[in-house]
Amino acid sequence: MWRCMLLLGMAAVLCACGQRDVFNHAADATPHQRELERAFAVCAGCHDTRADLGHRFGPNLHGVIGRRAGSAPGYSYSDAMKNSGIVWDAQTLDAFLASPQKQVPGTRMPNATSDPQRRRAVIEYLSVQPE
Secondary structure (H helix, E strand, O other): OHHHHHHHHHHHHHHHOOOOOOOOOOOOOOHHHHHHHHHHHOHHHOOOOOOOOOOOOOOOOOOOOOOEOOOOOOOOOOHHHHOOOOEOOHHHHHHHHHOHHHHOOOOOOOOOOOOHHHHHHHHHHHHOOOO
């Protein structure tokens, strides 16, 4: 029973500090845009994508496409990430999200995303962030 309550409490905290909807869930959000937001929702527990906000537990991912890994100002990356030589694009993000520890041994990113469809949706979500 206490485990269930702990999990519910953690979920509430993550939702309370979660990512706002990038596509403004008003009438202008399409079902596809909502699907992308749902795919990123798990990531939003640690990462934000709003340009005007800083980092969370993980680095802010606004503008991550085309950025060199480990280079967002103000975030304390692992040496492994800073020295990886990766430039984020759809291919490098897909490989990293599928197996962070395999792609960058020593990274602090613990979560892998095994579902290729969800990885594609997360990458698309990161590709359509407003400036």
